[in-house]
Amino acid sequence: MFTRDFADEAAGYQSVLTEIRRDLHQIPEFGIDLPKTRERVLASIHGLGEIHLSELQSSIVLHIKGAQPGPTVLLRADMDALAVTEATGLDFASTNGYMHACGHDLHMAIGIGAAHLVATHKDKLKGDVIIWFQPGEEGHGGADIMLEENLHMITGSKPIAAYGIHVTSSWQAPYTFGGKSGAMMASASDMLVTFKGRGGHGSSPWMAKDPISVMNEAISALQTMVTKRFNAFDPVVVNVGWVRAGDEHTTNVIPETASFGATIRTFSPGNLAKVQQYAGELLDGIAKAFDVEVTYDIGAHPTEVVMNDPAATERVRRVVKETFGEDRWMEWPHPIAGAEDFGSIVREIPGAFIFLGASPDKDGWMTAAPNHSNYATFDEGVLPDGAALLAGLAFEAVEDWHSAQ
Numbered sequence: 495m496f497t498r499d500f501a502d503e504a505a506g507y508q509s510v511l512t513e514i515r516r517d518l519h520q521i522p523e524f525g526i527d528l529p530k531t532r533e534r535v536l537a538s539i540h541g542l543g544e545i546h547l548s549e550l551q552s553s554i555v556l557h558i559k560g561a562q563p564g565p566t567v568l569l570r571a572d573m574d575a576l577a578v579t580e581a582t583g584l585d586f587a588s589t590n591g592y593m594h595a596c597g598h599d600l601h602m603a604i605g606i607g608a609a610h611l612v613a614t615h616k617d618k619l620k621g622d623v624i625i626w627f628q629p630g631e632e633g634h635g636g637a638d639i640m641l642e643e644n645l646h647m648i649t650g651s652k653p654i655a656a657y658g659i660h661v662t663s664s665w666q667a668p669y670t671f672g673g674k675s676g677a678m679m680a681s682a683s684d685m686l687v688t689f690k691g692r693g694g695h696g697s698s699p700w701m702a703k704d705p706i707s708v709m710n711e712a713i714s715a716l717q718t719m720v721t722k723r724f725n726a727f728d729p730v731v732v733n734v735g736w737v738r739a740g741d742e743h744t745t746n747v748i749p750e751t752a753s754f755g756a757t758i759r760t761f762s763p764g765n766l767a768k769v770q771q772y773a774g775e776l777l778d779g780i781a782k783a784f785d786v787e788v789t790y791d792i793g794a795h796p797t798e799v800v801m802n803d804p805a806a807t808e809r810v811r812r813v814v815k816e817t818f819g820e821d822r823w824m825e826w827p828h829p830i831a832g833a834e835d836f837g838s839i840v841r842e843i844p845g846a847f848i849f850l851g852a853s854p855d856k857d858g859w860m861t862a863a864p865n866h867s868n869y870a871t872f873d874e875g876v877l878p879d880g881a882a883l884l885a886g887l888a889f890e891a892v893e894d895w896h897s898a899q
């Protein structure tokens with residue numbers, strides 16, 4: 495068992511990985527251009543393998559060649575922070591207006607730890623490992639840019655498996671690994687709608703075409719669409735996040751336009767297309783009924799469903815239970831409605847995305863500040879096990895491939 499040996503060895507990395515994580519935590523950067531972050535990661539993986547840098551964004555691919563030829567496995571760590579002002583009060587809190595509130599600083603430290611484990615044991619590796627340090631996860635399309643640049647193909651053969659770990663400050667018991675096969679996280683996209691009527695005097699709405707009341711009908715009808723047109727066992731979420739119409743300083747004017755934006759979450763590949771069709775018909779129908787115009791963009795900025803491959807997920811369950819014990823695995827009963835661009839990676843490569851409980855509050859983790867909160871905190875004690883699992887999964891996947899030949 496590679497992972498067990500790696501876990502013992504990674505325990506010795508604790509202080510180094512903590513230091514790396516804290517350095518990264520103090521220089522959070524947003525989006526796809528992360529020069530300081532990239533520099534810090536590069537300094538920590540120097541000499542471990544071949545480095546491929548993108549020109550389009552701050553991604554890094556580390557390629558570690560095994561002693562013998564064989565298949566390629568991809569490991570992924572995301573790098574970007576959120577536009578959140580940190581309020582944790584930690585000694586190493588960020589002060590630049592951005593925050594690693596989703597734990598991507600821990601993901602980089604885990605990826606760096608895994609890189610050291612793989613490189614140290616490459617004499618036993620019968621294949622190649624590529625480690626992606628990926629910017630732009632938080633809605634900036636970073637994974638898709640890396641795929642478009644063919645950075646998954648740098649060894650010349652498509653990886654047989656892809657793995658990524660996400661820490662959570664509240665959703666899962668500390669130190670447990672969790673996930674499920676099949677749909678694990680939602681596809682997220684946007685719906686942007688504008689109704690255009692005819693402005694007028696608020697005393698005489700029949701002389702105008704009021705877009706606000708039509709928007710109101712549409713927002714209610716979308717919820718009816720969700721429950722009446724979609725299978726409750728393959729859920730869809732449509733949630734309006736903003737509405738805009740009129741002027742707050744006046745009540746006697748009917749404005750010309752009314753707009754709203756909603757997020758759409760789906761969990762099976764075909765459902766977004768159905769939302770596009772049904773919501774489009776509904777908006778057109780309501781606009782026609784009230785004689786106003788409507789324009790919309792349904793399904794803008796889509797991310798893929800994170801669809802975990804059954805065999806890749808089974809390997810995680812087995813390795814976690816054998817290495818860390820039965821109680822360290824938490825089988826998810828259902829997917830979560832959050833989204834992740836790891837979905838683009840597992841669309842191309844069979845793989846699994848795994849969550850790792852990292853709340854520092856052993857008893858109160860369920861009510862701890864969640865990921866993305868300005869108060870979110872994470873336990874660095876999980877870093878060595880995370881690194882051991884990622885590195886171990888790469889070796890196990892390669893071994894499994896050879897024994898199946």
Ligand SMILES: [Zn+2]
Binds near residue numbers: 598
């Ligand atoms: Zn995240």
